[in-house]
Amino acid sequence: MTHPSPRPDVLVIGAGIVGAACAYYCTAAGLRVAVVERGAIGSGTTSACEGNILVSDKEPGPELDLALLSSRLWQEIAEDLGRSAIEYEAKGGVVVAGSRETAEGLRHLTARQRTAGVDAVDIGADELFELEPNVTREAVGGAFYGQDAQVQPTLAAARLLRRARLRGATVHVGTGVTGFVRDKRGAVTGVRTDSADVPVLHARWVVNAAGTWAGQLSELAGAPVPVLPRKGFVLVTEPLPRVVRHKVYTAEYVANVASSDAGLETSVVVEGTRGGTVLIGASRERVGFDRRMSLPVLRKLAAQAIGLFPFLADISLLRGYLGFRPYCPDHLPVIGPDPRAPGLLHACGHEGAGIGLAGATGHLLAQQLSGEKPDLDLTPFRPDRFEEATP
Amino acid sequence: MTTAPFSFIFTFDGEPVRALSGQSVAAALIASGRRSWRHTRTEGRPRGVFCGIGVCFDCLVTINGRPNHRACLVEARPGDTVTTQEGTGHDDLAC
Amino acid sequence: MTTSRAERAGDPYDIAVLGAGPAGLSAAVTAAAQGSRTVLIDAGARPGGQYWRHRDGDDGALHHDWSQFRRLQRESAAHPLLDRRFGHSIWHVERTEEGFTVHSTCDDEPRAVRSRTVIVATGAYDRQLPFPGWTTPGVFTAGAVQALLKGQGVLAGKRVAVAGTGPFLLPVAAGLAEAGATVVGVFEAGLPTAFGRHPVAVLRNLPKLAEGADYLSTLLKHRVPYRTRTTVVAAHGTDNVTGATVARLDDQWRIVPGSAREIDCDTVAVGYGFTPQTEIPLQLGCEMALDADGSLVARVDSRQRGTADGVYVAGEACGVGGAQLSMVEGELAGLHASYATNGSRVDRRRLARLLRRRAAQRSFAAAMHQAYPVPDGWQSWLDEDTLVCRCEEVTAGTVRAAVGDLGASDPRAVKLYARPGMGLCQGRVCGYATACLVARADDRRPTADDLRGMAARPVAQPLTLGALAAGSDDNSA
Numbered sequence: 001m002t003h004p005s006p007r008p009d010v011l012v013i014g015a016g017i018v019g020a021a022c023a024y025y026c027t028a029a030g031l032r033v034a035v036v037e038r039g040a041i042g043s044g045t046t047s048a049c050e051g052n053i054l055v056s057d058k059e060p061g062p063e064l065d066l067a068l069l070s071s072r073l074w075q076e077i078a079e080d081l082g083r084s085a086i087e088y089e090a091k092g093g094v095v096v097a098g099s100r101e102t103a104e105g106l107r108h109l110t111a112r113q114r115t116a117g118v119d120a121v122d123i124g125a126d127e128l129f130e131l132e133p134n135v136t137r138e139a140v141g142g143a144f145y146g147q148d149a150q151v152q153p154t155l156a157a158a159r160l161l162r163r164a165r166l167r168g169a170t171v172h173v174g175t176g177v178t179g180f181v182r183d184k185r186g187a188v189t190g191v192r193t194d195s196a197d198v199p200v201l202h203a204r205w206v207v208n209a210a211g212t213w214a215g216q217l218s219e220l221a222g223a224p225v226p227v228l229p230r231k232g233f234v235l236v237t238e239p240l241p242r243v244v245r246h247k248v249y250t251a252e253y254v255a256n257v258a259s260s261d262a263g264l265e266t267s268v269v270v271e272g273t274r275g276g277t278v279l280i281g282a283s284r285e286r287v288g289f290d291r292r293m294s295l296p297v298l299r300k301l302a303a304q305a306i307g308l309f310p311f312l313a314d315i316s317l318l319r320g321y322l323g324f325r326p327y328c329p330d331h332l333p334v335i336g337p338d339p340r341a342p343g344l345l346h347a348c349g350h351e352g353a354g355i356g357l358a359g360a361t362g363h364l365l366a367q368q369l370s371g372e373k374p375d376l377d378l379t380p381f382r383p384d385r386f387e388e389a390t391p
Numbered sequence: 392m393t394t395a396p397f398s399f400i401f402t403f404d405g406e407p408v409r410a411l412s413g414q415s416v417a418a419a420l421i422a423s424g425r426r427s428w429r430h431t432r433t434e435g436r437p438r439g440v441f442c443g444i445g446v447c448f449d450c451l452v453t454i455n456g457r458p459n460h461r462a463c464l465v466e467a468r469p470g471d472t473v474t475t476q477e478g479t480g481h482d483d484l485a486c
Numbered sequence: 487m488t489t490s491r492a493e494r495a496g497d498p499y500d501i502a503v504l505g506a507g508p509a510g511l512s513a514a515v516t517a518a519a520q521g522s523r524t525v526l527i528d529a530g531a532r533p534g535g536q537y538w539r540h541r542d543g544d545d546g547a548l549h550h551d552w553s554q555f556r557r558l559q560r561e562s563a564a565h566p567l568l569d570r571r572f573g574h575s576i577w578h579v580e581r582t583e584e585g586f587t588v589h590s591t592c593d594d595e596p597r598a599v600r601s602r603t604v605i606v607a608t609g610a611y612d613r614q615l616p617f618p619g620w621t622t623p624g625v626f627t628a629g630a631v632q633a634l635l636k637g638q639g640v641l642a643g644k645r646v647a648v649a650g651t652g653p654f655l656l657p658v659a660a661g662l663a664e665a666g667a668t669v670v671g672v673f674e675a676g677l678p679t680a681f682g683r684h685p686v687a688v689l690r691n692l693p694k695l696a697e698g699a700d701y702l703s704t705l706l707k708h709r710v711p712y713r714t715r716t717t718v719v720a721a722h723g724t725d726n727v728t729g730a731t732v733a734r735l736d737d738q739w740r741i742v743p744g745s746a747r748e749i750d751c752d753t754v755a756v757g758y759g760f761t762p763q764t765e766i767p768l769q770l771g772c773e774m775a776l777d778a779d780g781s782l783v784a785r786v787d788s789r790q791r792g793t794a795d796g797v798y799v800a801g802e803a804c805g806v807g808g809a810q811l812s813m814v815e816g817e818l819a820g821l822h823a824s825y826a827t828n829g830s831r832v833d834r835r836r837l838a839r840l841l842r843r844r845a846a847q848r849s850f851a852a853a854m855h856q857a858y859p860v861p862d863g864w865q866s867w868l869d870e871d872t873l874v875c876r877c878e879e880v881t882a883g884t885v886r887a888a889v890g891d892l893g894a895s896d897p898r899a900v901k902l903y904a905r906p907g908m909g910l911c912q913g914r915v916c917g918y919a920t921a922c923l924v925a926r927a928d929d930r931r932p933t934a935d936d937l938r939g940m941a942a943r944p945v946a947q948p949l950t951l952g953a954l955a956a957g958s959d960d961n962s963a
Binding site: 039040041042043047154155158159161162165171173174235237238239275277280291292293295298299302303305306312313314315316317318319320321322 | 578580581587589769771878888891892893894895896898899902903905908909910912943944945948949950951952954955957
Binding site: 132133134238240241242243245276311315316 | 484
């Protein structure tokens with residue numbers, strides 16, 4: 001239906017939040033964009049997460065810089081698309097410390113985060129109970145992060161792409177990429193697909209925004225990036241009035257996010273949604289693409305959530321979903337051109353922070369493709385960094 | 392195992408409702424001429440029984456202070472206090 | 487907890503039968519008779535499922551095949567190798583190294599039962615199509631009206647319009663009329679004379695036809711009008727049904743212009759066939775298929791085995807076909823699952839007889855499905871503000887915008903952007919209609935994948951987080 005259009009400048013593989021943000025910013029920069037997606041818009045990991053836009057869970061470093069930029073950009077996106085249209089809520093994050101020692105450790109973290117530009121306020125028990133009246137009275141204090149926000153992730157992906165389409169982008173859903181097209185000099189010039197309508201799609205640049213499947217795709221392109229699945233469960237309660245005001249999590253969460261341990265880790269994250277449900281998240285397991293529900297994980301999440309918000313014991317679990325977070329061994333995303341395959345760029349490996357980091361990722365990639373100097377140095381995110389690391 | 396049915400009273404929004412032993416709360420309410428005992432959380436629309444077999448969750452009602460009972464599945468008991476459920480039924484938790 | 491002969495301390499049961507309707511009762515009684523240590527689990531307070539929904543002390547006067555139920559009920563209660571657990575609402579079936587753990591709640595307390603194999607016999611519920619006013623109190627599913635009458639002894643209303651499609655409308659209307667309600671009409675959207683095109687299937691199932699004739703003569707006796715290619719296209723009233731609009735339909739179920747008329751009624755009972763309950767086969771990774779009636783069903787082989795190891799499926803969950811077919815399938819599943827777990831021999835002649843009966847019943851069911859199709863024209867009955875999802879109050883307009891404006895290319899995407907199916911019923915009621923609306927935008931009918939996107943429910947029933955956190959394992963004590 002769309003073939004008569006001229007060859008696009010940019011072909012984005014993947015219509016998850018990152019691919020959608022790339023399409024949004026590239027079209028805004030005046031580039032011609034096509035998007036190819038094997039499922040539906042936002043149907044992968046984007047549909048299996050909580051929509052977090054966080055700075056609070058990051059240590060100072062390149063990822064926090066990316067998150068801070070993204071947090072600003074998401075505000076702009078929300079103004080552009082309409083806050084309610086993507087259920088953008090600048091609700092702020094509350095980290096809860098269960099013991100004096102944890103509170104002490106958290107204060108060290110917030111001090112370092114503040115120097116990096118994070119708006120982090122140490123709070124005592126009384127302030128905590130004022131911010132979150134339903135939180136456990138066992139808590140001794142914590143921290144408040146004013147920049148933490150939330151969107152409805154699939155809606156955000158759909159709305160970003162809707163805007164991109166209005167600016168001329170074409171989106172091919174239900175179309176899987178089966179291979180890459182290269183010219184005589186080895187440069188990537190397009191992709192082959194499993195669709196009879198568009199068996200080949202050509203473009204000046206191809207962006208790998210295939211989320212957790214970006215690793216497989218990069219191998220297909222002959223320029224591998226080590227993106228691996230980390231399984232995570234989210235529990236969804238029955239609809240409730242506003243019972244949890246912010247994104248609330250335990251101080252241990254920060255330790256887990258940065259962890260490389262195999263096996264199961266849970267540290268609970270609890271937050272409300274505009275739909276009324278409360279989301280309970282953040283189990284992390286490295287078990288490949290295993291789609292089975294793991295009852296011990298669910299039990300542990302439930303117990304931890306009740307520990308944080310005792311009223312939840314009598315609240316019903318309505319649904320549960322699982323997703324595969326795309327992670328790289330050094331827990332940093334891969335963003336930018338791949339020197340091993342001219343014409344190919346990556347925008348993947350965002351682990352559990354894909355929604356939050358999508359804004360900056362799309363923006364930086366668009367700057368790169370339109371010849372501007374990116375607002376952030378992309379060196380820490382370069383695709384070929386893993387080869388140097390292996391002896 | 393089978394005992395002769397007997398009738399008893401529970402209250403719905405303060406009014407007495409007669410039920411037969413073994414009867415569901417929904418059946419007793421319908422037999423009393425009532426059709427709805429819940430208001431939806433978004434539009435505030437009245438709802439009562441739709442599927443009658445526990446599938447649709449439309450007949451939610453608050454019984455003895457606990458919301459979200461499926462009235463079509465729960466057997467009425469003498470002395471139950473049944474009340475119209477507003478929205479999620481959890482307004483007491485709102486903050 | 488006491489240990490019965492069926493429940494050996496520390497050991498899993500040979501077979502867990504999930505659902506105690508015609509298929510499950512039949513499967514459980516057969517399995518126990520074959521020497522399998524069996525547990526029968528059902529959410530209801532007593533056996534019988536929807537088909538034999540009854541009250542304590544029920545004389546069976548309102549029921550068909552009551553003597554079969556009495557026999558199954560007696561045998562299931564008496565057999566030492568069969569444990570029965572009623573009031574157990576199953577929320578998840580987990581695959582384990584030894585087989586399965588069936589997780590349920592009973593009075594909000596967590597329960598878990600372990601078994602080597604499972605027989606899924608979870609039945610079906612009324613399939614619904616949205617129409618303006620269908621959320622008004624006083625609009626019931628046909629099954630609800632039947633359940634209130636048979637299970638509770640309560641008439642849903644005084645002046646009832648019965649509408650939809652399929653043979654199930656007849657017993658509902660006949661039951662209402664016999665119990666003293668005024669049935670203002672049976673409005674059958676289809677044209678079931680098409681049934682006559684399958685003489686062989688019909689001849690092999692004469693008892694069913696006699697049953698239908700019985701109902702028709704009851705309706706005649708009570709002077710209940712029976713109209714085909716006609717249905718209720720709107721219900722009126724705000725807090726209560728005050729009337730309905732009935733219209734003639736063309737062969738695609740679009741309203742024949744000028745045919746709409748108001749009728750005086752206080753109750754509408756509707757049903758457009760049945761939707762099988764397939765969450766457990768989906769949880770266990772069974773392959774699914776699209777049945778002739780457009781329903782998502784678990785694929786089974788000649789032994790009633792699903793495609794996942796150790797999973798058997800009997801009754802409506804592998805294809806809607808009624809109580810007699812369900813009992814045959816249950817018996818087959820009970821025999822084969824017993825052979826698989828304890829090697830008990832199966833009488834060849836008994837097997838041959840069951841297979842013949844299954845073939846006959848299935849061809850009858852297929853003929854029924856062909857005679858009562860659900861074409862897409864119902865979508866033209868909807869206003870933009872007609873609710874599709876009752877739980878989340880999502881309108882037809884919102885669903886269509888999710889497709890047209892936001893680019894949703896399948897029902898799951900619509901669910902993610904616009905929330906139909908996100909509520910407490912988890913898409914059980916709106917799943918089929920949503921899938922039809924989305925497919926229609928693409929000029930096609932829903933596929934198995936479309937329906938699966940609205941039917942996957944890893945948590946099949948709500949349970950409190952407290953119950954989840956506590957966990958339980960009943961037969962490891």
